[in-house]
Amino acid sequence: MEVTIQHLGDVKFEASARGHRVICDQPSNNGGSDTGMTPPEYLLVSLGTCAGFYAAQYMKARSLPHRSLEVKVSADKATLPTRLGQFRIEIIVPGLDPQHQAGVLRAVKACLIHNTLIHAPAIETVVSTPLEAYAG
Secondary structure: OOOEEEEEEOOEEEEEEOOEEEEEOOOHHHOOOOOOEOHHHHHHHHHHHHHHHHHHHHHHHOOOOOOOOEEEEEEEEEOOOOEEEEEEEEEEOOOOOHHHHHHHHHHHHOOHHHHHHHOOOOOOOOOOOOHHHHOO
């Protein structure tokens, strides 16, 4: 799995994967032109859409109505180091029978992104300086 990020100037970036593209930017009060979500918002999107996918799969497998499924994700900022320190995922399923609430919760907790955040992965950061970039 891989995405490519291109700097578009100022604080604006374009991310692409498998032919899909999204813009990442900052609000105007942070030097951006507000043409896209911020990196933390994309993290919330990733967590919420993954949770929604797992919830929908649970419901679909049991022939439960899932078209009205909605997910809201929020986070609080923390410091030292600066990060998102607290997440809240709310799964909204109108009319869900109480006997399926625990099953939906189990399904959501099996989400790839949820598990990645719960069990912090190793992150390797490298800086490359290809010579062809300096040819002029």
